[in-house]
Amino acid sequence: MERYQISVVKCEIGSILIYTSSNVCRKIEFTDEFLPSMGDNIFTKQINEYLEGKRKILDFPVAYSSGPVFTKVWNYLRENVKYGTIITYGELANACGINPRVVGYAMAFNPLPIYIPCHRVVSKKGIGGFTGSKIENAIKWKKYLLSLEGLF
DNA sequence: CGCGTACATAGCC
DNA sequence: GGCTATGTACGCG
Numbered sequence: 389m390e391r392y393q394i395s396v397v398k399c400e401i402g403s404i405l406i407y408t409s410s411n412v413c414r415k416i417e418f419t420d421e422f423l424p425s426m427g428d429n430i431f432t433k434q435i436n437e438y439l440e441g442k443r444k445i446l447d448f449p450v451a452y453s454s455g456p457v458f459t460k461v462w463n464y465l466r467e468n469v470k471y472g473t474i475i476t477y478g479e480l481a482n483a484c485g486i487n488p489r490v491v492g493y494a495m496a497f498n499p500l501p502i503y504i505p506c507h508r509v510v511s512k513k514g515i516g517g518f519t520g521s522k523i524e525n526a527i528k529w530k531k532y533l534l535s536l537e538g539l540f
Numbered sequence: 541c542g543c544g545t546a547c548a549t550a551g552c553c
Numbered sequence: 554g555g556c557t558a559t560g561t562a563c564g565c566g
Contacts, residue, residue: 455562477549487560492548494562509548517548530548 395427397435401532404502406431412449415499418520418529435502439536444471446503454497460484461494462504472537474508477516492517507533515540 392414395406403423407415413431425432430448437443453459461484468483469475481488495506496519507530510516518530534540 457562481549486562488549489547489559490561493546495548496546497563498548506548511549513550515548519548527548 393427395429395432396423396425397432397439398422398425399439399532401528404435406435412451413500413503414451416501416503418501418526420525438502441536448503450500450503452499454499457484457486457490458494458497461486461491462498462500465505465509466503469505469508471505472539474510474534474539476510476512478512480509495519501529502533508537508539 392407392409395408397404397406402418402420405417405419405423406413406427407417408429408431434443434446434448438446452462461480464480464484465475469480477488477491481491484491491509495509498504498506501507501520507518515527515530515534518526520526520529531540
């Protein structure tokens with residue numbers, strides 16, 4: 389039986405849900421609702437510190453899996469797109485030897501936004517898009533996260 | 541193994 | 554600003 393343990397971190401524009409199981413992070417999701425904070429663990433701690441600007445790198449244990457290319461894109465992001473920097477879809481695609489569209493594809497399947505800094509990937513024309521979850525204003529989360537790092 | 545589907549772009553007018 | 558072309562990964566039978 390597999391049951392997620394859910395932690396909640398509140399922030400300025402809503403709440404961040406952290407799904408964990410066996411003490412590793414499986415999924416991160418945004419919601420517009422202001423849920424009460426829940427959980428006091430390494431996950432909530434690091435994200436809180438990140439939101440306060442005290443922490444620049446999230447390194448709690450995670451577990452995710454997908455195809456080799458998606459994983460490659462995600463790893464590249466984590467390793468090469470540090471706090472306060474951005475990259476365009478085109479550049480990222482080029483670095484991974486794939487088509488820009490595929491980058492968007494990989495981002496849309498990204499199970500761990502924030503941990504994998506998909507919000508630092510922007511379109512050449514502007515901020516680009518975002519799909520944190522089903523919420524309609526997902527783009528505002530991207531802006532929020534970018535503004536946290538002093539971008540845009 | 542082959543086909544259908546989906547993608548948060550880039551580039552040109 | 555809006556329209557079009559476009560490559561690749563994934564999942565399924």
